Amino acid sequence: MNRHQQFLEMIANPGTDCIIWPYALSNGYAEFADKGKVKRGHQVACEMANGPRPAGAQSAHNCGRAACINPRHLRWATCAENHADRLIHGTSNRGSGNPMCVLSADDVRSIREAAATGKRGVLTRCAERFGISVQHVSDIVHRKKWAWLDAEDAA
Secondary structure (H helix, E strand, O other): OOHHHHHHHHHOOOOOOOOEOOOOEEOOEEEEEEOOEEEEHHHHHHHHHHOOOOOOOEEEEOOOOOOEOOHHHEEEEOHHHHHHHHHHHOOOOOHHHOOOOOOOHHHHHHHHHHHHOOOOOHHHHHHHHHOOOHHHHHHHHOOOOOOHHHHHHHO
């Protein structure tokens, strides 16, 4: 039995619990080959449960588990809805959740407080202090980066 057949068998009677794909994962998502083409399990299951993908839609997990292929846990969503789900499920990698991030939320607040003083050279000093570029500091100050932090602080 090939992986595609195993996939179909796993989701035939899904129940309510997550169905975690036990084979190859790519970035945490189920993958298998079908007729020589690599497919993502959550996308195939979503299409089977909800019909063809609408233009611009993504398959979104109601359960928050990327490896889940339960069709009952999947729906079509916009990119913004899918990102909002990641925040709800605690699976977002924004800010310090990103492994490449060198700043904490408190660092960003410190940069913004320092910039608010209007002192000459403050962006350069912040860049040196935190080991980031002056452009990155400027993007933080002008809310091109970490803009979501304002909403969190207001909540």
